[in-house]
Amino acid sequence: MSTENSANVSRRQFITGAATAVAGLTVAPGVFLLKPAAAASGADPATRWGLLIDTNKCADGCTACVRACHEENGVRSMGRPKTDAQWIRKVNLTERETGHQHSLPVMCQHCEDPPCVDVCPTKASFIRPDGVVLVNKHTCIGCRYCMMACPYKARSFIHEPLTDQKPHAPRGKGTVESCTLCVHRIDRGERTTACVEACNKDGHQAMVFGDLNDPESEIARRLREEGSTAIRADLRLNPAVRYQGI
């Protein structure tokens, strides 16, 4: 009888121990291994990086910014337009009343109150202290809720295995991505993005990158003096990408 009892106790202890071990092994990697990935970046909370796009200077048919961005970040077409990632795209507009036509680039608008960050269940979508909205590629589970929530259709889901990614732009199958405002350049101390650089190189000067919080910066000065509009301003998300001429 007593042997049976002790056997029962040890079996119970074994089950409890095994359950604890399994639970520990399941949860521990999530708690410890992923910590470094979430480490705070060196982003400066005093700055807010943004873009100003003058659509009057944006040439119809010119896609220099699109090509430069995708080259910089290793975004390649797989020949399947519906599932290919696009971090930036040229949108052609025709006013219904007047027939007036122009075009402009649209990318992640780096909202101050980003809906993608609100809905992300794992905090993989996040906004840096300097206003750059990013996806943590270590904690994105690929649920695509951020894509449902983004008013700008700015995000892409990686629909196939990728190779030869750029070290500064991590990308991987089953996760969501979008314009990073060339955050690798910002963190290197550079003060331009691939798209702006390409637009200037082609002589259009339609895009300006800079610190919205610095009253002396060109972008802040022009926004102050010339005015601008935001896409879907009605949503009051206060995007860091501003347009002139819409």
Place this chain on the structure above:
Amino acid sequence: MTAKIHFREIEGRSAGYLALLAGLLVLVGLGLLAAVLKGSYGHHITGMNNQVVWGLPHIFAIFLIVAASGALNAASFASVFGRVAYKPLARLSGLLAMTLLIGGLVILVLDLGRPDRLVVAMTHYNFKSIFAWNIFLYTGFLAVVAVYLWFMMERRMTRYVPVAGYGAFLWRLILTTGTGSIFGFLVAREAYDAAILAPMFIAMSFSLGMAVFILVVMAVFSGTGRPLGDLILRRMKNLLGIFVAGVLYFVLAYHLTNLYATRLHGIEAFVLLNGGIYTFLFWFVQIGLGSILPIVLLFHPVWSRARHVIAAAAGLVIVGGLAQLYVIVIGGQAYPLDLFPGYDTSSTFFDGVVASYTPSLPELMLGVGGAAFAFLLLAVVMKFLRILPTSLADQMVDPHVSGTASTAQSAPAGA
């Protein structure tokens, strides 16, 4: 008081039962195969894309999750609203609620871009995300209903059943509010961003859950040869009819509100008039086949007496519910985002055009596999636990009919 209810495990040795298990296992296997294929090749082998990011798997998953909440109806009627007639079905109701939810969750998890990171979803919470809330609501529902089931099945705990029943009922209302709010909270898209989606999903859960439950009860009792009287079926079919009408009311209120706002005329015209497949699914399948026809069948003085008519009506409600979810989930994404009001737009990223979506075989396999998993769990648990009453003949449900309908007890087909 009703007569004493006896619960007994199902025998589970018949050829029919084993064939059912085998069939469900095959479907579950096909679902897993789809998940493996998607994991290896990526989502481009599905019909989903960067415009329509949620597809057929999500329709199956949401259907199962919404129906799970509604499958608890019978248990709630017994424990919360004191309808003793439903007491014999309370255990089956609770178990079905749990298995349907598990089936739906399995689909959602396997459709993630990175299902291997499920642990991340359990260790990193964003409490502003309704998705993160839903993780707690889903797991909590399973825990609450499991305790409720245990109290029902453990004699010493019977006195706590009403408390557990109230808890489960409240929880299922909050859970379905959370499911509806996945869409209700999306400010960017015109088809969503509406508070009415939460109560509409609750109404859908009542009707879809009841439809699935009626079919499961009919199938299980006929499969096990246990008597099923007309009394309980008649009550359930009447409730189903009322629930379907309730969903119609919410659909009407949703569209009338949208039609009043000029800025929403585009999306309304898309769903109601010129949306192609979505307009067809809305009017013909959701409203016609899935709502009006079942209401007529369920309340027709003569037709509604026949069991096959009740079963057909329940089946139609399920088809209508799937169509409704297709219109909401796919239609809402297919309609283009209006970034520039007053402008026609075009781009290489499909701005300004209705997004195309063609459901693929792997998506269907995953969705059906999840549903099969729910019923597989149900079938297996019923073999090992005392879930099913030995009889639901009319005098078990209501002793007052015992004198007049004594023959019903031995006649599974009923009069």
